[in-house]
Amino acid sequence: MDNTLMSAATQFHTDADRVSHDLGHRERIRSALRKYEVARDDKQTRFQSWEGARQAAAEIKWEAINHLDQHLEQLVEKLERRGTVVHWASTPAQARDAILSIVKNANARSIVKSKAMTAEEIHLNAALEKAGYSVVESDLGEYIVQLRHEAPYHIVFPAMHLTRGEISELFQRELGSEPTTDPEELTMIARRVLRGQYITADVGITGANFAIAETGMISITENEGNARLTAALPRIHIALLGIEKILPRLEDLALFLPMLGTAGAGQLITCYNTLYGGPRQPGETDGPEEFHVVLLDHNRTALLADAEQRDALSCIRCGACLNVCPIYRNVGGHTYGTTYQGPIGSVITPHLRGLQDWKHLSAASSLCGACTETCPVKINLHHHLLQNRRNAVAERPVWWEKYAMRVFAFGATRPALWRFSLKMAALFQPLHALVKSGPLDPARAWTATRELPPVEGDTFADYWRGRQR
């Protein structure tokens, strides 16, 4: 079937089936994540109490989210006081229009961009390219997936699905480089191309990891120094961020920077941590002439209004829940078809893009709770997946489920009938082998890849009586 005609759910199931059978892919993801797990566990022990840090972080973000209006006002007032232009965008279209108009007014030709998931969320690159601008991603992983015309595979590690050999082939094809699988040489090849971009770009676009209400600053944390060059060298700096990025106080960074480094990449702290509070001030020798901050809502206020799931706005996009999720590890990042993958993506995408179209993501979970257990800000992820399932059914009930449950309730509340049904099921189950996985098998969706568990002929009461003897 043409991919453009498939529903998001059908596409997800088709891709999940294909990717989960790819054992090479599975091993590649597992091996990348094994190194991460060792590093993360080591760094967590450096905290006096990782659990205490999680609790403190959850409380700070909860306070920030519950007073979001006040914190945003404070942030904007402080930013504007130093000459920053703040743009409010309710929708992705408004955010794109705001950025396009800044770029147009600046007579810009080329744009350099550092990693920003919000930019993926609003499909910014496609809009800029359609308007005739050249956009180059400066983060190495993002640059690689840009050359492949792909979406990032992971919130933190955009190119984790590729081998060094595949990256080398890509660089040979797209950049005319010599073959190499040495990571340093591969980095240098990309670096030679990217360095020129910083110098010639008129506009630099970044995201933000945090927005500090108290001081009116945005905080960007990274390992390559590319975001710093993206923000500092071009004439104009545009930062695009979701309104939930708020932290109330500057001192909160003392907790959140090492926490993001640890949970996100197994590092004590990321290499470059920079605060931006405005354009170049009189007497300063560097920095952009103009600084624009675009604050994106895109249904975040609707999520804020949901008292049950509001805490999903506390997410600091560390990606830790993806790393431990057995579904993500088997189906991979592209299968989700969303900007945010894994457990957090499955929780928030139905809010951002519509519950009925994206409810299948809530079913793509074993509900093992590993995501909730690892989340540094203690978002109750697996519980929210259950709530999404419940909300989807309440909004649009599946007609036959009601009747199926009635039949079940009828049998389950009549002991004699229940006992008789179990005996019959156990007696006739061997016949199932004759039609197993074929068109006549009513359970073929299950039996195509799994064994049907044998039906116990006895009830629990029979089992209990047997134990007493």
Ligand code: SF4
């Ligand atoms: S939900 Fe938690 S673990 Fe997942 S990306 Fe957000 S902060 Fe990290």
